[in-house]
Amino acid sequence: MRKRIAFWLAPLCLMLALFLSFPSVAQLYQVPGPNSPTKKEDVPIYRQEPDKIVGRVSIPDEKLATLIQPEGREWRSFRLFIFRTVATVLVIGTVLALAAFYLVRGRIRLERGWSGYLVQRFNGFERMAHWLTAVSFIVMALTGLVITFGRPVLIPLLGHGWFSALADWSKLAHNFFSVPFLVGVFLILILWIKDNLPERADIDWIKQGGGLFSGGRVHPEAGRFNAGQKLIFWAVVLGGIALGITGFMLMAPFAVTGIGGMQAAHAVHALVASVLAAVIVAHIYIGTLGMEGAFDAMGRGEVDANWAREHHSRWYEELQERGEVPRSLPAE
Numbered sequence: 001m002r003k004r005i006a007f008w009l010a011p012l013c014l015m016l017a018l019f020l021s022f023p024s025v026a027q028l029y030q031v032p033g034p035n036s037p038t039k040k041e042d043v044p045i046y047r048q049e050p051d052k053i054v055g056r057v058s059i060p061d062e063k064l065a066t067l068i069q070p071e072g073r074e075w076r077s078f079r080l081f082i083f084r085t086v087a088t089v090l091v092i093g094t095v096l097a098l099a100a101f102y103l104v105r106g107r108i109r110l111e112r113g114w115s116g117y118l119v120q121r122f123n124g125f126e127r128m129a130h131w132l133t134a135v136s137f138i139v140m141a142l143t144g145l146v147i148t149f150g151r152p153v154l155i156p157l158l159g160h161g162w163f164s165a166l167a168d169w170s171k172l173a174h175n176f177f178s179v180p181f182l183v184g185v186f187l188i189l190i191l192w193i194k195d196n197l198p199e200r201a202d203i204d205w206i207k208q209g210g211g212l213f214s215g216g217r218v219h220p221e222a223g224r225f226n227a228g229q230k231l232i233f234w235a236v237v238l239g240g241i242a243l244g245i246t247g248f249m250l251m252a253p254f255a256v257t258g259i260g261g262m263q264a265a266h267a268v269h270a271l272v273a274s275v276l277a278a279v280i281v282a283h284i285y286i287g288t289l290g291m292e293g294a295f296d297a298m299g300r301g302e303v304d305a306n307w308a309r310e311h312h313s314r315w316y317e318e319l320q321e322r323g324e325v326p327r328s329l330p331a332e
Contacts, residue, residue: 075263083270087148090278098285105212108291110306111219118302119316119325126191130298133184133236134280136177141277143170143177148270178247185240192233195224201314202227224315232283239276243269 122130146154147170155163205220205227220226225233246269249255253262287294293307305325308316319325 072259079266079270083267083274084148084152086271087145087274087277090274091281094278094281098282098290102285102290107289108212110292110304111310112306114293114304115306117305117325119305119308119319120301121297121303121308122301124301127298127301129184129187129191132180133188133240136181136184137236137240137276137280139177140174140181141273141280143174144273146170147174175251178244182240182244185237185244188233189237192225196230196233198230199223202230219310219313221314222312223318224312226312228286232279235276235279239272239279242272243276246272 146166150163150167150170154166158166201221201223205222208220210226210228211219246265249257249262249265250269257265287298291311293304296303296307305316308319316325
């Protein structure tokens with residue numbers, strides 16, 4: 001029985017092998033056409049485009065065919081020099097300017113002193129929205145500095161191993177805290193947009209420099225938010241939206257745009273982040289060291305009545321008209 005099976009199986013295998021070899025044998029005797037390449041150097045494995053060298057692929061994702069992009073080297077040099085320079089000038093320049101201002105002007109004191117009567121400035125939900133945005137931005141700013149300046153600054157100090165771990169965790173934290181940051185931006189937009197619309201009093205406030213250079217003798221009229229606070233509000237809202245859009249484009253590379261769009265998104269993200277970081281540094285200074293009694297607004301939600309009258313006079317008058325504060329303080 002086994003001999004019979006082997007007798008019939010051998011011819012079948014031979015016929016199958018001959019059948020499979022026909023295509024390759026046919027290629028050996030194929031006559032080349034007039035335009036067919038005769039040397040391997042003539043086979044077009046890539047094509048030269050204005051800004052990159054692209055290979056020939058048959059898969060749907062054509063961007064994977066990019067073999068070399070000489071423009072990328074120029075972009076990397078531009079990014080490293082320009083972005084680091086801009087970030088350094090804006091952030092460190094702002095810190096130095098505020099330090100000089102503090103040495104010349106000193107802390108802005110209450111002209112009338114402390115009254116002892118507290119006025120509610122922000123409720124608990126408003127303070128939660130503010131600190132959610134603030135803490136998230138600070139984390140992203142610090143991790144962004146690690147990503148931007150880590151190689152030239154931190155590698156010599158920490159070494160490649162420690163910096164690699166720090167950069168990895170910085171990237172994860174940067175991406176994670178982008179979500180609560182955008183939630184906070186959305187909340188403060190809803191809560192405070194009606195109090196941050198431009199008005200005529202803002203022009204006078206800007207002309208007088210907010211009273212910062214008057215030595216406490218002049219306090220421009222202001223509602224719940226003065227012109228300086230409105231500028232910070234819109235910088236955070238508009239800048240936060242721009243950071244969110246460009247940031248998610250960088251987190252999902254090439255999902256909505258090509259290499260040029262990715263470079264533009266990177267540029268906008270870095271420049272807006274640098275400007276916003278400088279703005280927030282100034283905001284932190286005024287809200288803590290720069291102005292007496294200012295931190296209480298977001299610290300405990302209440303401010304001294306004299307602080308409210310001196311820095312937000314019209315808002316204080318509106319509280320008096322609504323009966324939320326007395327017309328005259330007990331000490332007066």
